[in-house]
Amino acid sequence: MISFSSFKTLVFATGLTSLSFVAHGQQSSTPEADSFGQCIERLQQEARDAGVSERTTVDILGQVKPLERILSYDRNQPEFVQTFTGYFSKRVTDWRINKGREKLQEHKEFLAELTKQYGVPAQYLIAFWGLETNFGSYKGKTPIIPALTTLACDQRRSVYFSGELVQALLLLEREELDHKQMVGSWAGAMGHTQFMPTAYMKYAKDGDGDGKIDLWNNELDALASAAHFLQNLGWKTGYRWGREVIIPEGFDYQLAGKSQPQPLSFWSQQNVTQVGGKPLGESDLKSALLVPAGHTGSAFMVYPNFDVILRWNNSEYYGIAVGHLADRINGKGTLSKPLPELPNYTLVEMQQFQEKLNQLGYDVGEADGILGPATRKGVRAFQVTVGLIADGYPSKETVEAVKNAPVEIDDAKNS
Template sequence: MRLKQAPLLALAVGLLSVSSIAHASFDECVANLQKRATEEGISEETATQVLSKVEQIDRVLELDRKQPEFTASFHDYFTKRVTEQRVERGRELLEEHEQLLQDITAETGVPGHYLIAFWGLETNFGSYTGNMSVPSSLTTLACDQRRSDYFTRELMNALRILDRGDISPEQMEGSWAGAMGQMQFMPSVYLKHAVDADGSGKADLWRSIPDALTSAGHFLESMGWNRNERWGREVLLPEGFDYSQAQGRSDERPLSEWRDMGLRNAFGGELPVADMEASLLLPAGHQGPAFLVYDNFRVIMGWNRSEFYALAVGQLANRIAGGGPLQQPPPDHPPLSLDQVEALQAALNERGHDAGPVDGILGSGTRNALRAFQEQAGLRADGYPDPELLERLGVTD
């Protein structure tokens, strides 16, 4: 009996040792962060009080590796965010806060329906701002090697906000990544752009709608929002379109050039005559909607680096302003798992099409490699991994 138990006992001791090492490593990281905070001018009282209570949150690390912008299909991502219920509520709030929004537009140039769209995407109009401890979430991510530098800086900024007394550590709750308030500002954005619009003496992005919406307007203005342009539009492609021309945001061309290539608006009308640059996006391949996106689309992506997110914001803003749904809905293809994306990248690399590192992120490098493979195979070079293409490359569920 003792002989049989010995391996189990050794295994238990081994697991305990690994757990103890991990715990000690986190504690050591927290101690280093506390030292750095005081070196950067944060009071020792705040650094000690806050960091002595942080906890490592395994769920945060899990979510960091499974962000929906990188794992969902465009159909799933878009249809779950641009819903009829959200459109209807957005229109009600656009009317309810009409004067406030007009004032923000006059000050920043950002139209109200865009601000309402961001509000809807970020927190469902303030109904859910997150319930995770921001100090604990940011410390967990700062002590993880994947993006340690970025989250360490954000943790220091969160401590600065607490140090100046804007909010208590217990009240500083937000998303798993440390985004806070009704518009989900990261601490660095809060420090630069949070505004006390209601005259309370503090910029309260959790409870004050005027503060939250005005701060959002200032943030977008700071990134170069053009008050004379829209974000983009859905378009129709001409019969026989050369999909290799759809190179994404890396390929900006004058709007006149897209007109000359036969692109039309979603209802078949002529594109406007305007001196502006545009890029063509096909987020769901040739079977889905096509979009021409303009400079304000780049600004939206300064808020969130996901094209899916920016398209959802733009279309939700259109709907809130009275527009209709997409003329070409996205096809309901199943989302790709991280393992499938990695297998896709490996298959492309093996065939001599450089998809970059096998990291499970379906970014521009992987899409460019897909286009090259499609062109070589005589397929529509839309850079989209539809089920037929995955089968051809030997990528299975």
Template sequence: MGLYLAAPQGAQAEVEQADFAACIDRIAHQAQAEGISTRIVDQKLRPARHIDRVIELDRRQPEFTTPFHDYLNRRVNEQRIRQGRQLLEEHGELLQSVARQYGVPAQYLVAFWGLETNYGSFFGRMPVIDSLATLACDLRRSDYFTGELLAALRILDEGAIDLERMEGSWAGAMGHVQFMPSVFLRYAVDHDGSGRRDLWGSIPDAMASAANFLSHIGWETGYRWGREVSLPEDFDFQLAGGDRRKSLAEWSRLGVRRGDGAPLPPVDIEAALLLPAGHRGPAFLVYDNFNVIMRWNRSEYYALSVGILADRIAGASGLHNPPPEDVPRLSRDQVQDLQARLREEGHDPGPVDGILGPATRRAIRSFQSEQGLVADGFPDPAVLDALDVSTSS
């Protein structure tokens, strides 16, 4: 084995900058081959800067999982509900017009707006081209972000926005409703007739674009996202989970009722039962439109927050059974330990990745059933004790 000498820090920086420049040159040739104008490539792409902070944020994983009560209370709070109701009234004519055209009720559009940018108060401050160029030239997800970078260049080429105003999240999401560039190209609309699809400066364009996107990915007009429900004392919690759908009539026969205790509506629709905080917390029946929300963001917590915020904006009261606040706050290492121990016990949690996804919850539910515990798929203290997972941090 030969002796390896590390390059001096300055020399390493020069090598990385040379690699970045070569990457931009390759993307520039690809952009021109795909019909993006030479002017845009030379003026907007070639001067792109590498942003170290973007790579730091892409690599960062949250140290702790976020309990549902914390996630929900941060996003569906009194300020956001109050402001959402004000905006629903202020932009009522626009929102109702958009709802009629695309079939997506106004309160959902306002809820997405609230969760994505707090009603337009924060779009992100990262230069989109620089962020996407940085990620496109990083090996981890190069193909995906190269596609998004090319899409962003097409947006500049069509004149939708000036480069100086094209700011967004570190990952390139933009405007009032935080569209990625590829989503912008496919679904953004010029609703106000200005001649530009402007998701930064035009609320009509932003709301119509969000509705157009939701409509195209499957929003079912006339149906809710889901609802809070109450469960009977003898309920079989193994029936919970996003992959265990039943008709509302079947759920009714099992004793499931609305959150206020009233019978479920006699509607011919299927639903899955979610218990985001375990059997002590709120229970939700979720319909097909919930899955549409999850195509916007693949987090069940996010989709529940959109639905609950939309209901509150439309005038509904709070949850009948708020999520408990005394639940374990597990680190990713602790979740990995949990997953490893479930696997040792013969219950497949999927990848040992520190993420409490559907596979891990199914494994927990299987373990709970075997141990005679409430099989709600939630890692409560009884589960952690039985698997000898430390809860100290």
């Protein structure tokens, strides 16, 4: 819902970042002068209706010029599909762990107050901050008002970005900001925690009590805002995000997937254990098993707070990275298994793989190159039929087997 930090990379997860905008077919160009001018007039009226002052509506919004590069970012698709290994190794780094521990100590007392007030443990706030902007070292340099205006005048996501633009203008007035200093991501995310304008208006908090909310320059405001946001997303106090687990030999991997939660006691009955061999327990807490790198990589048991993380950024890779980074910042150890070397597929290769699965009768939905729940389910079903470990991961062996599998011809259709 907030982050655009990982937009340019398609991941093997349940989806892209929750506000990702990969175009499929519709490739509108930057609006020409006349149509852009008409769009500005429309946006000015929407701003007035929402209570934005005439001065801001005319002197700021009325002077905006389109940013051509924004739409090229919006349409960008990567050549390769990134693996869990590639994603995780670039985000859970020694630098982020060490810097996170420094920040945890630096703001120790303030973070303790936030945990008491909002119920979110400090290490998670630090982990989100680290993944979003490297603890504020890179918050983006794109001017927010022109970027949002450009996207609002593009038909593909006009309604959404028009709303965000109006909220950005209201924010500018509420916090008495200089619009030239309102910079962030190309899609409008701002500050240490990369809040979109709507989230900034609704959830941002004055952490240091100075009467202003400055997510660009004030770390305490940013941390308090993150805590408040996570609380409102439904964070369950006293529960962790999940944990790495050990899966026994002969395990039925068709049970895996976030869409198939079970009570924790169920997984204990399947002999899934904590990394050290301790049982998971007999709780009725709903939990799901994820195997993002296939059976050769680490497995993770995720709990309801993992879903809260996904409401911040709807990518399972992101959720696992946040959770594990938080654990590491809090003193926990590394993963029990080294990150496996995984195939480096192009987007086209993955689309062809999905198309062939559909032809074979394994419905994986649109061949979009994204390894979402439907594709994983189809892959598992195929792997069962050919005697492969049904972990839902497109290993080289699985892809080759799909490629070589004959497509049955329906005689009835050809008679």
